[in-house]
Amino acid sequence: MTAALLEEFIKSHHRESFLWARQCCNFDSQLAEDVLQQSYLKVLEGKAKFHEQSSPKTWLFSVIRFTALEWLRKNHKEIPLRSDFDLEEAEHIPEAATHEELIQRLPDRQKEILLLVFYHQMTLEKAATVMEVSLGTARTHYDRGKKKLKELILKKQSYEATR
Numbered sequence: 001m002t003a004a005l006l007e008e009f010i011k012s013h014h015r016e017s018f019l020w021a022r023q024c025c026n027f028d029s030q031l032a033e034d035v036l037q038q039s040y041l042k043v044l045e046g047k048a049k050f051h052e053q054s055s056p057k058t059w060l061f062s063v064i065r066f067t068a069l070e071w072l073r074k075n076h077k078e079i080p081l082r083s084d085f086d087l088e089e090a091e092h093i094p095e096a097a098t099h100e101e102l103i104q105r106l107p108d109r110q111k112e113i114l115l116l117v118f119y120h121q122m123t124l125e126k127a128a129t130v131m132e133v134s135l136g137t138a139r140t141h142y143d144r145g146k147k148k149l150k151e152l153i154l155k156k157q158s159y160e161a162t163r
Helices: 001-010 014-024 029-044 055-074 099-104 110-118 124-131 135-160
Strands: none
Touching: 001 014, 001 029, 001 055, 001 099, 014 029, 014 055, 014 110, 014 135, 029 055, 055 124, 110 124, 110 135, 124 135
16 A cells, blocks of 8 residues: 555544544554554554455554554553452442443453444454454354353343332
8 A cells, every 4th residue: 555545544544543443442442543553553654554355444453553552561551450369259230330441341352352343344254354353253252252242231220120
């Protein structure tokens, strides 16, 4: 792809790219802007090359995902476990929990696959390519993620009904 085509492609997919970067950065918009800028630099400087093994959008989302992972690792942006963590404790879901907050409660791979499929209209095959997992693994995480999200939504609804 030529530099002019790359720039046009980036401009046309900027909004979706930002949303994906934000999702990869645990919905931290400021961090997402930094990650997206770094991703664009990789693409425009030729550090990330498009080898036409997937669609351009899938490739761009992969670059963003791996840049976010590098950034989070490098800057130690990990979520520590609480010291009073108890596996048997019932999960409390606040009444005002948004869909974003419910999705954040999912394991990382389940969260990623659901975000790619539902919010970015990717097929399971394309999402598996972005995540660099097999199609079977993607299907498993997709199925488990949907079930877990449904459980969380039902828990939230039952909590709201008891109030």
